[in-house]
Amino acid sequence: MHKPYKIPESVLVVIHSPELDVLLIERADKPGFWQSVTGSKDAEDEPVQQTAVREVFEETGIRIIDETSDIEGQSNSVSISNLNNWQLSNVYEIYPVWRHRYAPGVTRNIEHVFGLLVPRDIPVVLAPREHISQMWLPYREAADKCFSPSNAEAILQLPKYSQRQRPEKA
Known part of the structure; x- marks a missing residue:
């Protein structure tokens, strides 16, 4: 059975x-390749904020929850108000090593940039099939x-777009 192609729109x-x-995570399929959380939409109509919430949880175990949620006191949860859509999009050439994941002829991806403010000591649980290591570094x-x-460019924009207040626990 053919695995569905990735949608060339991501966060x-x-x-x-x-x-x-900044939290960086090391790719399992390319050791030495460090990055922020990234991921493609699951469906064409999936809102990019939902994609961001899902990918953060899948890759780090950090839950982003709305204020109406009953989940309280979980050390790995932050409020949705800590997720900031920077209203920036990058269009880039998909690395050849990963093009087989996309439909034939797809070579470009649009990436929507978000920031997520968290406590420095928030527990991070990596998805072992995706990432093998983590580190916090000054931006x-x-x-x-x-x-x-x-x-790299998004991280350098962090002082401009960051929410400098204390992160809201969920």
Whole structure:
């Protein structure tokens, strides 16, 4: 059975602390490739905010929940108000190594950039099939460590777009 092709529209979520430390995760399929949370839409009509919420949870175990949720006191949860759509989009050439995941002829992806403010000590649980390691770095060092130019550029924009207040626990 053929696996469905990836949708060439994705999110990039820069997870950061109030001090502008950035969480980076190392790809399992490409050790040494460090990045922020990324992921494609599951369906054409999936809102990009929903994609961001889903991908953050799938890749880090961090739950982004709305204020009406009954989940309280979970150390891995933050409020949806901590997720900031930067209203930035990048269009980039899909790396040849990953093009087989997309329909024939698809070579470009549109990426929507978000920031997520979290406490520096939030528990992170990686999806082992996707990522093998994590680290927190000051934002400039994190940008230097990223393999993706659009990811590095987004991290360098962090001071402009960050919510500098304390993150709201859910």
